[in-house]
Amino acid sequence: MRYLRLLAYATLIVALIPPAGAQTSKPKAEVIVAPFTVEAGNGDALRAQSDRCFEKFAAALSLKGVRVTRDSQLSQANLRSAPASWAVLGQLSRKGEQFQLELRLLEVKSGEELRSYFNADKDLQVACLAVEKAADRIAAFVEEQRSHEN
Numbered sequence: 001m002r003y004l005r006l007l008a009y010a011t012l013i014v015a016l017i018p019p020a021g022a023q024t025s026k027p028k029a030e031v032i033v034a035p036f037t038v039e040a041g042n043g044d045a046l047r048a049q050s051d052r053c054f055e056k057f058a059a060a061l062s063l064k065g066v067r068v069t070r071d072s073q074l075s076q077a078n079l080r081s082a083p084a085s086w087a088v089l090g091q092l093s094r095k096g097e098q099f100q101l102e103l104r105l106l107e108v109k110s111g112e113e114l115r116s117y118f119n120a121d122k123d124l125q126v127a128c129l130a131v132e133k134a135a136d137r138i139a140a141f142v143e144e145q146r147s148h149e150n
Contacts, residue, residue, distance in 0.1 A: 076111070
């Protein structure tokens with residue numbers, strides 16, 4: 001009887017233990033983002049502004065419920081090995097008096113460009129305002145894709 005009771009307890013404990021890795025595994029990122037590229041010759045000041053604009057973009061996506069991963073090594077060349085369904089590559093440049101921001105939403109598996117977001121202005125802060133609107137639209141796209149999966 002004693003062994004039977006021990007066997008019952010052991011069976012119960014084993015049944016309650018989650019499968020290996022279940023507690024530590026995080027959900028797969030939906031969107032992977034890389035810091036925005038800055039055209040050569042535009043200086044360190046533009047790079048610093050670009051980094052702030054990028055951080056604002058990544059935070060806006062996260063706040064909208066998108067699972068985001070950041071990868072400083074992500075590029076068009078290694079896109080297909082990215083651990084996410086979609087990727088966003090961005091570029092900040094200065095053409096004459098205009099700052100230009102372009103974001104491209106890409107499907108990781110195919111490398112196909114799904115959406116492109118562009119803004120330009122003489123004021124860099126105004127040009128970077130596009131990241132919030134792009135984050136809204138990308139979050140809506142991700143939500144739509146989630147609904148198709150279910």
